[in-house]
Amino acid sequence: MLAVPTSFRCPTAPREALGYEREAFALVLAEKSNYSVSRMARLLEVSRSGFYTWCKRLPSKRAVRAERIEAKIAWFHGESDEGRFPAIVANQLVVS
Numbered sequence: 001m002l003a004v005p006t007s008f009r010c011p012t013a014p015r016e017a018l019g020y021e022r023e024a025f026a027l028v029l030a031e032k033s034n035y036s037v038s039r040m041a042r043l044l045e046v047s048r049s050g051f052y053t054w055c056k057r058l059p060s061k062r063a064v065r066a067e068r069i070e071a072k073i074a075w076f077h078g079e080s081d082e083g084r085f086p087a088i089v090a091n092q093l094v095v096s
Contacts, residue, residue: 021046025054
């Protein structure tokens with residue numbers, strides 16, 4: 001039986017809460033080699049067609065920018081001798 005993590009069954013937040021489908025689709029993608037997409041979609045209460053559409057969707061401009069900033073921060077952090085990231089450099093990355 002497919003065990004759905006409790007993070008996907010939050011009793012205080014409605015199923016329509018922002019980000020639920022994204023998290024459910026990520027779980028389906030991660031587990032689709034172990035379970036059928038149809039079964040997981042039914043258990044997580046999302047549509048199969050929504051999952052396949054989500055898989056084909058390109059990342060948003062905001063997501064691409066955030067990933068680029070994270071990569072820059074990781075690169076600068078790796079270059080740092082102190083092992084911490086200076087706030088001045090972080091601010092320059094966000095502005096650029």
